[in-house]
Amino acid sequence: MALLELENVDAFYGRVQALHGVSMKVEEGEIVALLGSNGAGKSTTLKTISGLLRPQRGSVTLGGKSIGGLPAHAVARLGVGHVPEGRRIFKSLTVLENLKMGAYPCSPAQRASAFKENLDYVFDLFPRLKERRNQRGGTLSGGEQQMLAIGRALMMNPRILLLDEPSMGLAPLLVDQILDCIVELNQKKGLTILLVEQNANQALRIASRGYILQVGSIVLEGTAHELRSDENVRKTYLGEE
Template sequence: MLRLRNVDLAYGRIQAVRRASLHVGKGEIVALIGANGAGKTTMLTAVSGLMRPASGSIEFDGRDITRAQADAIVRAGVSHVPEGRLVFGPMTVEDNLLLGSFTRHRLGRRTDVRPELEQVYAMFPRLEERRLQAAGTLSGGEQQMVAIGRALMAKPKMLLLDEPGMGLAPTVTKEIFRYILKLRDALGLTVLLVEQNARAALRIADRGYVLETGRILLQGPAGELLANNDVQRAYLGRDLDREIQPEQGA
């Protein structure tokens, strides 16, 4: 579904990503792990059209999006949940969610987004309880739910998730990661996941890539990366929990 070929990304003269190639198949969760500054967020930014590669190509769902505008990429089916959540604090939860459907309103025509809103509330019942509450007054975990729900309002085929567990307590991170599994298993979404907690990311991923100083060093099934001694020493650190699995009957 997503394929990057020999992508170079730079901030001025600073080379952030070098000759990176990766692919994400339909229905997969693929984890992109690495240290701070490795280029993980930069790669997501390029996929979502907020940064143009200096060279190489990006293809989504059979279409070249290397030079596409960000709004066109959203309409094509890619939604980006940014690092730090970036909710609009003074606005209500529901208004934050409705903003995620902006690309579906064209030429003055309003699209009925109530089914998507109800789907988000079904996945995150707490958001419905707080739908009239200012988003900035929510907890960190609830704000992450808003950010994911806002992305779902665009009816994406694929989600780019950038550090969804950042700044959250371990128990809340576990809950968010269970929701990520539901996005794939219940909604059929494809996910490219960037996460500092490499062990937690690899436990729910199908495959993974290890990025270091802008280069992809390793790739393979998530289980193999979890068992790799070099990956364990460099990236796996403290375990989030022994298992992050969907609840029975979820």
């Protein structure tokens, strides 16, 4: 059974339909890329999974349990860590406070020890955050803010991490650094990751499988290798002739 599964999901913004029968699955331990151009419904799909948007039809299940239509905070507590587009860190809170905000939405029983463990892990992964832990979030650079947004989601020990365009607005060097961290999270921690990217090349480099969205529908799916060698994908998304 897949860790995360969407079946025939329709979602709307008001009366405008944004997703048309989206079906996809993410297996435990995978990195799956969700690709598509602007407005294809990539972020909408993530929002529908994390409960920020309610699916009108279809089912969303996490480990076999239906999570479609639950409020966002309840979905987060079940282990879905959503790193939203544009990072959305708390700017007037310090780095440490931002991380604490991500901590313990689950059981209060394991709080203290789990918190320490997760914090060490995040600081280990992003030493820059440790250096700047008492600085306000808003004073960080874009790359550091992205690290903070990812770190904040890791603090709740998610079963699956939803990353929405982690490379947006970052210098190429930082993009590589962030993607390396994502690979490390996946390999060392075994964390399952659903990655939304405009930068298809980069995403297919680290993902094992991918889906391609076009105006709210999945038009193609396959392994990263298959997608990279597909004629259409190469032309449309990888910018090759």
